[in-house]
Amino acid sequence: MGRFLRRRLLAVVPLLLLVTSMVFSLILLLPGDPAVALIGMEDASEEKLAAIRERMGLNRPLVVQYVSWLGRVARGNLGASLRTGQPVTEAIRERAPITLGLALAATAFGLLVGVPLAILAARRRGGLMDAAASGLAAFGVAVPNFWLGSMLVLVMALHLRWLPATGYVSPFDSAGDALRHMLLPTLTLGASAVAEVTRQLRSSLGETLAADFVKTARAKGLAERRVVAKHALRPALIPVVTVAGLTVSRLVSNTVVVESIFALPGLGRLNLESVLNRDFPMLQGAVLVTVLAVIVVNLLSDLLYGLIDPRIRYG
Amino acid sequence: MGETRLALRRFARRRMALAGTFFLTLLILGALAAPLVSPYDPLRQDLARMLAGPSPAHLLGTDDLGRDVLTRVLYGARLSLGAACLAVAIATLAGVPIGLVAGYLGGRIDDVLMRVIDALQAFPALILAMAIAAALGPGLFNVMVAVGVVYTPRFARLVRGQVLALREEPFVESARAAGATHARVLARHVLPNVVAPIVVQVSIGVAFALLAETALSFLGVGIKPPEPSWGTDVGRGYRFMRLAPWLVFMPGTAILLTALAFNLVGDGIRDAFDPRQSRES
Numbered sequence: 001m002g003r004f005l006r007r008r009l010l011a012v013v014p015l016l017l018l019v020t021s022m023v024f025s026l027i028l029l030l031p032g033d034p035a036v037a038l039i040g041m042e043d044a045s046e047e048k049l050a051a052i053r054e055r056m057g058l059n060r061p062l063v064v065q066y067v068s069w070l071g072r073v074a075r076g077n078l079g080a081s082l083r084t085g086q087p088v089t090e091a092i093r094e095r096a097p098i099t100l101g102l103a104l105a106a107t108a109f110g111l112l113v114g115v116p117l118a119i120l121a122a123r124r125r126g127g128l129m130d131a132a133a134s135g136l137a138a139f140g141v142a143v144p145n146f147w148l149g150s151m152l153v154l155v156m157a158l159h160l161r162w163l164p165a166t167g168y169v170s171p172f173d174s175a176g177d178a179l180r181h182m183l184l185p186t187l188t189l190g191a192s193a194v195a196e197v198t199r200q201l202r203s204s205l206g207e208t209l210a211a212d213f214v215k216t217a218r219a220k221g222l223a224e225r226r227v228v229a230k231h232a233l234r235p236a237l238i239p240v241v242t243v244a245g246l247t248v249s250r251l252v253s254n255t256v257v258v259e260s261i262f263a264l265p266g267l268g269r270l271n272l273e274s275v276l277n278r279d280f281p282m283l284q285g286a287v288l289v290t291v292l293a294v295i296v297v298n299l300l301s302d303l304l305y306g307l308i309d310p311r312i313r314y315g
Numbered sequence: 316m317g318e319t320r321l322a323l324r325r326f327a328r329r330r331m332a333l334a335g336t337f338f339l340t341l342l343i344l345g346a347l348a349a350p351l352v353s354p355y356d357p358l359r360q361d362l363a364r365m366l367a368g369p370s371p372a373h374l375l376g377t378d379d380l381g382r383d384v385l386t387r388v389l390y391g392a393r394l395s396l397g398a399a400c401l402a403v404a405i406a407t408l409a410g411v412p413i414g415l416v417a418g419y420l421g422g423r424i425d426d427v428l429m430r431v432i433d434a435l436q437a438f439p440a441l442i443l444a445m446a447i448a449a450a451l452g453p454g455l456f457n458v459m460v461a462v463g464v465v466y467t468p469r470f471a472r473l474v475r476g477q478v479l480a481l482r483e484e485p486f487v488e489s490a491r492a493a494g495a496t497h498a499r500v501l502a503r504h505v506l507p508n509v510v511a512p513i514v515v516q517v518s519i520g521v522a523f524a525l526l527a528e529t530a531l532s533f534l535g536v537g538i539k540p541p542e543p544s545w546g547t548d549v550g551r552g553y554r555f556m557r558l559a560p561w562l563v564f565m566p567g568t569a570i571l572l573t574a575l576a577f578n579l580v581g582d583g584i585r586d587a588f589d590p591r592q593s594r595e596s
Binding site: 018019027029139142143144146147150151153158250252256268271272276283287294295 | 553
């Protein structure tokens with residue numbers, strides 16, 4: 001396991017360098033003068049712009065600029081917002097827990113609904129439950145989450161008045177209220193996770209349930225429930241864990257939309273606000289932290305993959 | 316030719332794939348014939364009829380400026396579908412050559428190209444598209460370039476995987492032994508053999524690009540009003556949810572059904588060309 005861990009960690013180094021250089025390069029895609037974009041003033045005087053170029057090192061070679069930016073990032077200095085002057089790290093610290101909570105809740109929802117649904121579907125191939133699960137999965141993959149969120153608000157908040165339509169309450173202020181406010185966003189965000197898990201697991205469990213070792217387990221007289229839980233589920237989970245990174249990446253993407261519909265002040269919304277405000281230091285910081293979080297989750301899912309499947313860590 | 320005909324026959328036996336094809340055909344015809352189908356102008360405001368519910372005169376109701384919703388859904392299909400197709404075309408034109416070169420040449424070039432693809436894939440799609448769109452500036456074309464860039468890795472990975480297997484095939488080796496240049500081997504012998512999986516990916520990619528484009532437009536980063544676009548119209552309608560829920564429901568349902576139809580057609584083509592790879596099995 002040690003060698004596998006080392007190999008995986010080493011592979012992350014070039015990935016981190018490339019990803020950080022891409023985030024840094026965002027500023028180079030800007031039409032016109034990066035100094036104007038960086039201070040956010042169209043009408044700044046030439047002297048002022050020259051002073052900014054000098055201060056921010058914009059007239060130095062690109063590689064030097066990148067290395068010095070990376071150095072600042074490594075020391076936790078991501079600059080300050082062009083709009084509010086708030087340090088980027090402070091904004092991220094305030095908002096990241098909300099997105100993390102939402103993403104974890106949606107993942108849990110995806111697993112809690114998706115796994116039993118896939119088991120029911122795989123056990124009775126071609127049956128009613130299988131058709132329902134496949135239909136639900138196809139719907140979950142194709143549904144635009146801004147539409148699903150809107151429909152949930154319409155029915156659950158505006159018509160039935162069971163849940164609040166928008167807003168955020170910290171669990172430290174009122175746990176019950178926080179839960180009520182997070183329910184609709186979790187359902188909206190979790191729908192695609194349910195679809196992914198159901199689709200992958202239904203397909204892989206179907207194959208595993210037809211495998212020889214499962215037939216042997218049945219022939220020994222084990223109850224079907226035990227055959228599925230003890231023998232078939234673990235190998236069938238491997239493809240699900242393999243795509244876990246992709247699922248999480250999609251989930252993080254969708255937090256932008258979900259946080260925007262439900263007015264949650266999370267990292268996804270911070271990404272959107274900085275795009276709409278053309279607040280580049282904030283955008284670079286928010287994108288960087290988001291992509292780093294996805295890389296860490298991918299690494300964890302790889303390690304989990306190694307734990308579940310010994311062939312991977314010794315391969 | 317025989318194989319294509321066989322695949323077509325298999326495709327025709329898949330009811331869901333046929334339903335998807337039927338829906339898309341209707342939608343494209345409706346979008347093209349929008350001026351003939353609808354008596355209304357998608358941009359013309361009629362403030363006397365604003366937020367009117369569905370009625371015989373306005374089958375899907377009117378919006379906050381009195382514009383006919385059905386007309387906007389039909390015209391919106393032009394822009395939303397066109398934009399999604401453009402993004403996938405960009406992703407195909409960028410991703411397929413990268414995958415061909417990486418898989419065929421292997422070695423250092425493959426390593427470098429694949430590391431860049433890995434890095435692009437590490438970004439959550441919508442966030443990367445938003446960031447690129449923000450940097451390039453507003454405008455439909457820029458947004459489509461952004462969505463295209465985000466989807467490029469899928470094509471590159473898919474084609475590279477296929478080419479890795481193909482380059483060891485005897486027919487490729489014999490073409491090389493006969494003195495064909497790398498470019499000729501790639502164009503004449505390798506590319507034709509990866510067309511089927513590319514077509515499948517194009518179909519599924521249009522669904523992805525449609526969802527991405529409409530999400531970006533909904534968020535205010537994509538297509539700008541007053542042009543009729545499904546995502547922009549859902550975003551605008553959201554403000555009138557309590558009074559006129561059809562403003563969100565109708566264009567949203569159009570997006571859902573279209574994305575579903577492209578996925579079903581993609582699955583159908585995959586099963587038709589390679590029944591063993593069936594997602595349903």
